[in-house]
Amino acid sequence: MELDPVLLARWQFAFTVSFHIIFPTLTIGLSAYIATLEVLWVATGRELYKIIAHFWTRIFAVSFAMGVVSGIVLSYQFGTNWSRFSAVTGNTLGPLIGYEVLTAFFLEATFLGVLLFGADRVPRWLHVFSAVAVAVGTATSAFWILSANSWMQTPTGHEMRDGIAYPVSWFAIIFNPSFPYRLAHMVNAAYLTTAFVVIAVGARYLLAGRHAEEARTMLRMGIGLAAILAPLQLVIGDLHGLNTLKYQPTKVAAMEAHWDGTKPGDFHIFAWPDAAAETNHFEISIPRGSSLILTHDPNGLFPGLQDVPPQERPPLLNVFFGFRIMLAIGFFMIAAALYGAWLAWRGRLFDTPWFLRVLAQSWWTGFVAVIAGWVVTESGRQPWIVQGILRTADAASPVPGASVAATLALFVIVYGIVFAMGIYYINRLIAWGPPRRGEEYRKPQLAPIAAAEGASGALREGG
Amino acid sequence: MEWFLPLIWAGVIGTAVAMYVILDGFDLGVGILFPFAANDREREQMMASVKPFWDGNETWLVMGGGGLFVAFPLAYSILMPAFYIPIIVMLLALVFRGVAFEFRGLAGSKMKWNAAFAGGSTLAALCQGVVLGGFVEGVKVENGAFAGGPFDWATPFAAICALGVATGYALLGATWLTMKTEGAIAERGRRHAQVLLLGVLGFMAIVSLWTPLNFPRIAERWFSTPNIYYLWPVPLATALVAYACWRGLQAGRDVLPFVSAVGLFLLCYLGLVISSFPYLVPPSLTVWDTAAAPVSQMFMLVGTLILLPIILGYTVLVYWLFRGKVREGESYH
Numbered sequence: 001m002e003l004d005p006v007l008l009a010r011w012q013f014a015f016t017v018s019f020h021i022i023f024p025t026l027t028i029g030l031s032a033y034i035a036t037l038e039v040l041w042v043a044t045g046r047e048l049y050k051i052i053a054h055f056w057t058r059i060f061a062v063s064f065a066m067g068v069v070s071g072i073v074l075s076y077q078f079g080t081n082w083s084r085f086s087a088v089t090g091n092t093l094g095p096l097i098g099y100e101v102l103t104a105f106f107l108e109a110t111f112l113g114v115l116l117f118g119a120d121r122v123p124r125w126l127h128v129f130s131a132v133a134v135a136v137g138t139a140t141s142a143f144w145i146l147s148a149n150s151w152m153q154t155p156t157g158h159e160m161r162d163g164i165a166y167p168v169s170w171f172a173i174i175f176n177p178s179f180p181y182r183l184a185h186m187v188n189a190a191y192l193t194t195a196f197v198v199i200a201v202g203a204r205y206l207l208a209g210r211h212a213e214e215a216r217t218m219l220r221m222g223i224g225l226a227a228i229l230a231p232l233q234l235v236i237g238d239l240h241g242l243n244t245l246k247y248q249p250t251k252v253a254a255m256e257a258h259w260d261g262t263k264p265g266d267f268h269i270f271a272w273p274d275a276a277a278e279t280n281h282f283e284i285s286i287p288r289g290s291s292l293i294l295t296h297d298p299n300g301l302f303p304g305l306q307d308v309p310p311q312e313r314p315p316l317l318n319v320f321f322g323f324r325i326m327l328a329i330g331f332f333m334i335a336a337a338l339y340g341a342w343l344a345w346r347g348r349l350f351d352t353p354w355f356l357r358v359l360a361q362s363w364w365t366g367f368v369a370v371i372a373g374w375v376v377t378e379s380g381r382q383p384w385i386v387q388g389i390l391r392t393a394d395a396a397s398p399v400p401g402a403s404v405a406a407t408l409a410l411f412v413i414v415y416g417i418v419f420a421m422g423i424y425y426i427n428r429l430i431a432w433g434p435p436r437r438g439e440e441y442r443k444p445q446l447a448p449i450a451a452a453e454g455a456s457g458a459l460r461e462g463g
Numbered sequence: 464m465e466w467f468l469p470l471i472w473a474g475v476i477g478t479a480v481a482m483y484v485i486l487d488g489f490d491l492g493v494g495i496l497f498p499f500a501a502n503d504r505e506r507e508q509m510m511a512s513v514k515p516f517w518d519g520n521e522t523w524l525v526m527g528g529g530g531l532f533v534a535f536p537l538a539y540s541i542l543m544p545a546f547y548i549p550i551i552v553m554l555l556a557l558v559f560r561g562v563a564f565e566f567r568g569l570a571g572s573k574m575k576w577n578a579a580f581a582g583g584s585t586l587a588a589l590c591q592g593v594v595l596g597g598f599v600e601g602v603k604v605e606n607g608a609f610a611g612g613p614f615d616w617a618t619p620f621a622a623i624c625a626l627g628v629a630t631g632y633a634l635l636g637a638t639w640l641t642m643k644t645e646g647a648i649a650e651r652g653r654r655h656a657q658v659l660l661l662g663v664l665g666f667m668a669i670v671s672l673w674t675p676l677n678f679p680r681i682a683e684r685w686f687s688t689p690n691i692y693y694l695w696p697v698p699l700a701t702a703l704v705a706y707a708c709w710r711g712l713q714a715g716r717d718v719l720p721f722v723s724a725v726g727l728f729l730l731c732y733l734g735l736v737i738s739s740f741p742y743l744v745p746p747s748l749t750v751w752d753t754a755a756a757p758v759s760q761m762f763m764l765v766g767t768l769i770l771l772p773i774i775l776g777y778t779v780l781v782y783w784l785f786r787g788k789v790r791e792g793e794s795y796h
Contacts, residue, residue: 062565068518069561073554075525078532079543080550083608086543090536091759098533098763101526102770109522110774110781113515122784166756397544403613407551414555418562425569 003401006393009081012408014378016073018371019415023067025370028142028187029194030060031108031135033221034115038131042124052214053131055434056198059426061116066422068109070415081404085385085395092158092165092173093148100144108137142187150179152386153377154247165389177247181240182377188236189373192229192333193366198222199340200363201430203356214434216350219359223344226337233330238293244380245294248387249303250312251380254319256290261304265290270324273316278306314382322375329369336362468761469754472534473743475767479530481732483523485635485725490517492636494560494584495629496655503573505648510580512643512789514564519778521557533763537607538743538753544609545602546594546616553590559583585629592628596621599674599738601745620673627666631728634659638708638721645788649717656720657712664705667731671698674738680746681738694737701730 037053040046075097078086114122114130122130157172158165167173202218205211245252252258257273257280258265267289271280288298295302305313336359343349350356385392490513500506531539543550560583567576597616604610637659640652675682685694704726711719741749754760 062569065518065562065565068521069558072521072525072557073551075532076528076543076550076554079528079539080547083540083544086532086536087540087607090532090539091756094529094533094536094755095759095763095766097529099766101522101529102766102774105522105525106519106774106778109518110777112518113781114784117515118784167758167762170762397540397547398608398610399544399547400613403547407548410551410555414558418558421566422562425566428569 003405005399005401005404006396008401008404008408009396009399010392012081012404012411013077015408016070016077016411016415018374019419020067020070020074021370021374022367023063023070024138024142025190025193025367026063026197027060027067028138028190029192029197030056030063031131031138032191033194033198034060035128035131035135038128042128048213048217051434052217055214055429057115058429061112062422062426062429064108064112066418069418073411079397081397081399082385082395083397085390088163088390088395089152089165089386092155092167093151095167095170096144096148096151096174100141100148104137104141104144108134108141111137139187142190143183146183146186147174147176147179150182151176153182153381154178155386155389160389165386178240178243181236181243184236185233185240185373186370188229188233189366189370192226192233193370195222195226195229195337196333196359196366197363199226199359200361203359204430205433206350207353207356207360211433219340219349220344223337223340223349226333227341230330230333230337234334237330242294244377245302248380250305250308251314251319251377252294253303253305253307254314254316254380255323255376256294257316257320258290258302258304259306261301261307263301263304264288264299265294265302265304267293268320271320273320275310275313275316312383314380318375318379322372322379325372326369326376329365329372332362332365333369465757466751468757468764469534469750471764472530472754472760473741473750475764475771476527476530476534477736479523479526481729483520483527484732485728486516486520486523488632488728489513489635489639489721490520491560491584491588492632492634493639494580494636495588495633496636496640496652497577497581497584499651499655501647503577506573506577508644508648508789509640510564510567512640515781515785517561517564519781521561524557534755534760535743535750535753536755538748541602541604541607541609541744541748541753542598545611546597548613549590549593549597549616553587553594556583556586556590560587584632588629588632589625592625593617593621595628595735596624598745599624599678599735601747604744604747620677623666623669623673627663627670630659630662630666631731634663634724635721635728638712638724641712642717642721643789645790649788653712653715653720656724657709660705660708660712660724663727667701671734678738684738697730697734697737701727701734704730 034053034056037049037056041049041053111130111133114127115134118130119127151173154177155165155173156176157167157169157174159168160166198218199222202215202222205215206219241252241255253261254273256265257268257271259278259280266283266285266287268280269284269286271283271285273280291300291302292298294300305316339355340349340359343352343355381387383391383393385395493509493513497506497509500509528539531542559579563576563580563583567573567580570576593616596618600618600620602609602611603615634656637652637656641649641656644652675685684690704723708720708723708727711723739745741751743750743753
């Protein structure tokens with residue numbers, strides 16, 4: 001069997017980038033949360049904030065390490081797997097990546113050292129400053145990389161000469177039409193995802209009767225934030241969708257599994273789109289729902305998949321189901337956050353055990369929604385890697401399929417191990433919980449083991 | 464401007480790569496030396512000496528790769544596929560040793576992350592050496608794209624470079640430990656550094672003989688007149704710096720061995736630049752052939768000239784904050 005290097009390269013990138021995005025999603029949110037807590041600690045003098053900040057900083061450190069190492073891989077994969085893409089877009093996208101490195105990566109990586117290890121060595125203000133610098137760094141990184149991605153979706157500000165994109169207006173390249181929506185949608189998603197992680201941990205402690213005061217603060221802050229951001233995300237998402245309809249109508253047609261552009265579109269709650277037969281099976285639909293959402297008119301028309309030839313259509317199942325998974329989780333988050341806020345207002349948030357149990361199990365929701373959303377937007381752009389400029393099939397490196405297959409297998413094995421262990425250790429940090437007031441941070445379960453290891457080390461030295 | 468810009472960019476990327484090799488060099492070197500520690504407390508201390516810095520250090524690797532993408536997209540699009548396997552293996556090795564910094568402290572049994580840290584650091588160093596060797600030997604290019612096979616880099620010369628780079632990083636690591644720790648670890652670092660210094664000098668001698676004998680363009684660069692009149696101080700300076708490193712180690716000095724090991728690396732690097740310039744994809748494409756559009760290089764250069772000094776400023780600040788020796792039992796957490 002001939003190995004298709006392009007398909008393998010796509011699988012490899014999809015795998016490594018999906019793995020990677022989990023961690024920035026959490027670290028963008030957590031760094032902002034930690035910075036907020038540190039500022040609150042300085043402003044109010046309450047030790048509680050410092051304890052919670054310290055607890056989340058340890059979890060942040062583990063996720064940040066996984067984000068960094070998987071991110072470095074991506075910065076080289078543009079060249080190793082997508083060298084033609086690099087040659088075509090280097091003049092326009094290169095500087096955006098370059099500014100990401102200069103304004104974000106160095107800032108976060110350098111001040112991370114102070115945030116993690118400097119508490120005893122630097123004045124309090126410098127530690128708080130480092131927390132803020134790391135948070136600003138992660139958000140700035142999102143700014144540049146989402147600008148670059150958005151340019152691949154809605155390229156502007158360039159001109160093509162001999163198949164190479166040359167910059168004409170940097171402002172138009174950076175602030176391309178889909179960028180503001182994508183940036184708002186993703187950064188909000190990161191904060192929302194993190195809010196649900198914090199909420200889940202708080203709920204877990206309350207149910208277990210541990211760290212009650214810290215848990216209540218985490219829940220209160222998390223629910224408060226989510227009650228604002230979850231509904232806001234619906235609004236941003238709607239605007240983002242309208243923007244996509246304007247610039248990438250085929251993607252929207254795939255999201256809605258809308259075939260015939262001459263008729264109003266139904267919103268399919270469920271369907272099985274059949275690309276070969278150009279129809280949907282097992283439809284459960286809200287009549288004219290899509291038209292209402294997209295054109296704000298039940299009789300409004302928008303382009304269908306049949307408006308373009310089959311080879312110009314994206315993979316339907318990814319886009320269609322990715323969108324529904326994201327939407328379902330979004331509505332769950334809105335419901336959970338608003339109900340939680342209502343309970344809090346009635347003073348019953350902390351003693352509604354069934355609700356706390358739901359919250360404690362919902363830590364993963366944001367991550368799945370983020371990955372599903374990226375599947376929608378990236379699969380939805382196919383067959384283009386840069387919309388209208390370069391096809392994915394023409395973007396890969398002159399590398400044999402066997403090399404790509406072998407390295408893909410290595411990525412799956414290595415990331416599988418690292419991810420499983422990372423989740424395991426983050427769970428262990430959660431099980432240890434925040435340090436007790438006035439105590440140094442301890443690792444209660446491990447103390448005997450560490451002592452035993454020290455003893456055996458001493459024995460080995462003696463022998 | 465069209466002539467100067469690529470040169471300036473070659474300088475910026477050259478600086479980033481030099482920063483990377485020295486900064487990540489010492490923390491990879493500490494990883495390479497990890498198996499020689501007597502016990503977990505020593506390993507704790509060795510890791511603590513690099514923990515606040517490793518992340519910033521590794522960012523220079525992104526700066527080097529990203530910089531190539533920005534300023535010389537054609538070179539990036541040729542070199543990355545050419546060194547496909549060693550680069551991806553290096554990245555995976557860096558994944559293992561990177562997460563080991565955080566995972567090790569949380570693991571019940573530290574064995575596996577000790578192994579991941581040591582193995583990942585060593586493998587990453589070897590892969591970087593392979594890429595260096597393959598770069599010096601040259602890359603097959605047709606129609607502006609890589610045209611060679613997946614194992615073109617697998618040569619005896621690349622193997623020598625791999626061992627040379629790993630030995631060099633270990634030297635940086637050993638002298639770093641001499642400077643930043645005390646007691647048994649510092650003592651062992653001093654002993655290791657003497658052996659490693661001799662090893663590095665041996666590899667330098669092999670490479671210095673091998674390259675002019677096998678590559679006429681490199682022989683001509685060094686030994687033709689008038690070049691030789693300007694270039695003879697390079698080997699002389701190398702000998703002096705190597706002697707300073709040796710004396711520093713013998714005399715029990717703390718800082719001098721590390722500083723002179725850094726000097727040794729910079730001189731090797733200078734030698735490499737002299738051998739290869741102006742080729743960015745030896746032996747066919749120069750910095751001018753592969754440069755990005757001037758407007759792209761200019762846009763990025765403005766930001767770089769403003770931001771790089773700031774980055775260097777806060778990098779120095781963090782090294783200063785964590786100055787002095789790491790004491791036993793101190794792991795900053």
